[in-house]
Amino acid sequence: MARLTTRINNYVDFQNQPRAKNNDWIHKDIVRSRKFLREHNEVIITKADKGNKTVVMLASEYSEKMTAMVSDTTTYTPLATDPTEKILKRINTMLDSWHENKYISTYTKNKLKLFNCPPPRIYGLPKIHKEDRPLRPVVSTVGSATYRMAQFLANVLQNVVGKTKHHVRSSFDFASEITNVRVPEGCIIYSLDVVSLYTNVPVQNVYDIIEQKWREISDYTPIPWTEFKRALHTILGASFFQYNGKIFEQTFGTPMGSPLSPVVASLLMEQLEETAIQCLRDKGINLVMYKRYVDDCLIVGYENDIDCVLAEFNGQCPSIKFTLEKETENSLRFLDLKLSRCQGKIEKNWYTKQENGRYLDYYSESPYIHKKNTAIALIDRALKLSDVEKREMSINKVNLLQDFYHRMYGHANDDTVFNEVRQNFRVPHIRVAVSSVQINAGRSQNGTASSSKD
Numbered sequence: 001m002a003r004l005t006t007r008i009n010n011y012v013d014f015q016n017q018p019r020a021k022n023n024d025w026i027h028k029d030i031v032r033s034r035k036f037l038r039e040h041n042e043v044i045i046t047k048a049d050k051g052n053k054t055v056v057m058l059a060s061e062y063s064e065k066m067t068a069m070v071s072d073t074t075t076y077t078p079l080a081t082d083p084t085e086k087i088l089k090r091i092n093t094m095l096d097s098w099h100e101n102k103y104i105s106t107y108t109k110n111k112l113k114l115f116n117c118p119p120p121r122i123y124g125l126p127k128i129h130k131e132d133r134p135l136r137p138v139v140s141t142v143g144s145a146t147y148r149m150a151q152f153l154a155n156v157l158q159n160v161v162g163k164t165k166h167h168v169r170s171s172f173d174f175a176s177e178i179t180n181v182r183v184p185e186g187c188i189i190y191s192l193d194v195v196s197l198y199t200n201v202p203v204q205n206v207y208d209i210i211e212q213k214w215r216e217i218s219d220y221t222p223i224p225w226t227e228f229k230r231a232l233h234t235i236l237g238a239s240f241f242q243y244n245g246k247i248f249e250q251t252f253g254t255p256m257g258s259p260l261s262p263v264v265a266s267l268l269m270e271q272l273e274e275t276a277i278q279c280l281r282d283k284g285i286n287l288v289m290y291k292r293y294v295d296d297c298l299i300v301g302y303e304n305d306i307d308c309v310l311a312e313f314n315g316q317c318p319s320i321k322f323t324l325e326k327e328t329e330n331s332l333r334f335l336d337l338k339l340s341r342c343q344g345k346i347e348k349n350w351y352t353k354q355e356n357g358r359y360l361d362y363y364s365e366s367p368y369i370h371k372k373n374t375a376i377a378l379i380d381r382a383l384k385l386s387d388v389e390k391r392e393m394s395i396n397k398v399n400l401l402q403d404f405y406h407r408m409y410g411h412a413n414d415d416t417v418f419n420e421v422r423q424n425f426r427v428p429h430i431r432v433a434v435s436s437v438q439i440n441a442g443r444s445q446n447g448t449a450s451s452s453k454d
Contacts, residue, residue, distance in 0.1 A: 041059065042058060042059050042060070043056060043057075043058065043059060044056070044057055044058070044059045044062050046062075046123075046125065046126070047125060048125065048126055048127075048128045049125040049126060049127045049128070049129075049136045050127070050129060051128075051129075053128065055126050055128060055133075057126065057133070062124065062135075063244075065124065065134065065135045066122075066123075066124050066135060066243065066244075067244070069124065069135060069137060070122070070243050070246075070248050074251070075199070075250065075251060075252075076248045076249065076250060076251065077248065077249045077251055078246060078247070078248055078249075079240060079247040079248065079249050081247070082119055082240075082242070082247050083238070083240060083247075084117055084118070084119050084144070084145050087145045087146060087234065087238050088114060088115065088117060088145045090234055091112075091113075091114070091145065091146070091149050091231075091234060092113050092114075094227075094230065094231060094234070095109045095112055095113055096109070097227075098223065098227065102222075103221075103222050103223045103224075103227065104223075108152075111148070112148045112149055112152055114145060114147075114148060117143060117144050117145045118143060118144065118242075119144060119145075119240065119241060119242040119247060120139050120140060120141040120144045120240065120241040120242065120255075120257060121139070121140055121241060121242050121243070122137055122138070122139045122140075122241045122242070122243050122248075122256075123137075123138055123140070124136060124137055124138065125138055137256065138256070138257065139241045139255070139256040139257035140257055141255065141257040141258050141259075145238070146234070146235050146238045146255070146258065147258075147259070149231060149234070149235055150235045150255075150258045150259045150260040151259045151260075153228075153231055153232060153235060153260050154259045154260045154262075154263045156217065156220050156221045156223075156228075157210070157217065157260075157263045157264070157267065158263055159217070159219075159220045160213055160216050160217055160220075160267075161263055161266045161267060161270070162266065164270050164273075164274070166270075166273055166290050166291055166292050167270075167291075167292065168291050168292060168293040168335075171335045171336050171337060171381075171385055172380075172384055172385070174291060174293070174334075174335060174337070175337060175348055175384060175385050177291070178337075178339070178346050178348060179346075179348075181288070181289050181300065181345075181346050182288075182344055182345065183288065183300055183341050183344050183345065183346060184288060184302075184344070185344075186302050186303060186304070187288055187300055187301055187302050187303065188300075188301075188303045188326065188327050188341065189298070189299070189300055189327045189332045189339055189341055189346070190299055190301070190306060190324060190325060190326045190327060190332065191296060191297060191298050191299065191324075191325045191332060191334060192296075192297040192299065192309075192310065192313060192322040192323070192324060192325075193295060193296055193297070193322060193323050193325065194269075194295035194320060194321070194322055195321045195322070195323060196253075197265050197269075197294070197295040197320070198253055198254050198256055198261045198262075198265055199250065199252065199253035199254075199256065200252065200253050200319040200320055200321075201253050201254045201261070201264065201265050201268055201319070201320075202252075202253075202268075202317065202318075202319055203236050203237075203253070203254065205268060205317070206232075206236070206254075206264045206267065206268060207229060207232065207233075209267050209268060209271050210228075210229075210232070210264075210267065211225065211229070213267075214228075232260075235255070235258065235260055236254055236255065236258075236260065236264070238255060239251075239253070239254070239255040239256075241256075252319070253319075262294070265294075265295075266294070268317075268320075269292065269294075269295065272313070272316045272317060272320065273290070273292060273297070273313075275316055276312050276313045276316050277290060279312055280305075280308070280309060280312055283308070283312075285301075285302075285305045285308060285309065286301075287299055287300065287301045287309070288300040288301055289301075293334075293335060296334065296335070297313075297322075298332075298334045298339075300346075306324070306326070310322060310324050327339075327341065330342065333351050336350065336351050336352065336381065336385065337349065337350065337351055337385055338350075338351040347387055347390070348385065348386060348387055348390075349385075349386050349387065349390045349393070349394065350381050350382055350385040350386045350394040379395075381394075382394035382395045383395070
């Protein structure tokens, strides 16, 4: 009932949002676009792997690249039959047993049970930043036989993931932590990136890690380890998908697109990094700073130790390999920040991967709350991910606000735009943040003036 009420309220808000009188062309363009695609099935329109860009490519090129991808016998194996029904029966029987033994409630059993599910499907997103535009494989498991059980197991394991001091929860947390880091003489900033993490996770290692942590995990579920492992084996072993009417199975790693894969991959990475860092300490190598977000690791350490650090991380697990990226001109990009090493400190600035300013148009048919949150998110990043002296530069990147507010109100300057943001979007923390920036900037100027007089 609550979900239905939310949908009705969202629909009403959508219908009541302000609209320009002259935006009928949007609907006409949608009709024309649909007609064009129906008449030209030799063309495929999709999104790029990275960046907010739309890609138009020939269907023959897409089909050729996808067929070549799934034909790689080192990664995928064709199956004679679809295992969906067999897996469904196994999961439903397991749920009945759990319910009978009072491991789960009737509500949970009914929620996790599924019937008549389609197999996962694979599709490709073109990497337009690379030569010949190769496709990145993406498997959608939503609605498949394993999806809900994978979510259930992931929610249990999530309670013990991300508790290490090396874990990065978000860009905002990282930006606040990096402020107090000092870079000694002879140290640089560099990063390690895992090559294809999910498809290279050794599943047996995952079972061992979870069993070692089971005493802690058992606080969050009444399911015994033997039963939990049986469920893990069912989900992690179901690495199959459908393409062009045929069923294929992934030969190694965790299932792509499964909600469980990111969680078990994080458990593996936490053990791997702890072991590697301890081995480096035993060799007399101490990292000034080590932080990780999923499979991206940021390190501040002595430049002479880089080769040893990379070799140690690559030697922890035969299937997990890291690539190295060093700072260039004392700067390195990590998440959506640009980090710069200057006089023993790390300066930060908001880094945007897309420079074309392609965000929601204020006069589009998108719900008003989406436009509001887009503006809030951009301003938050401009203010919180940049040092005080670089915030003016970051705020200038938020051209979205200037675009639709200048057009809507005919403003003459950016200050008026930010006043409208605060008043119309009713975001008190933005008002506080902007005031803080102005105060800090004023103090910096006064301090500079005083020191010059002295």
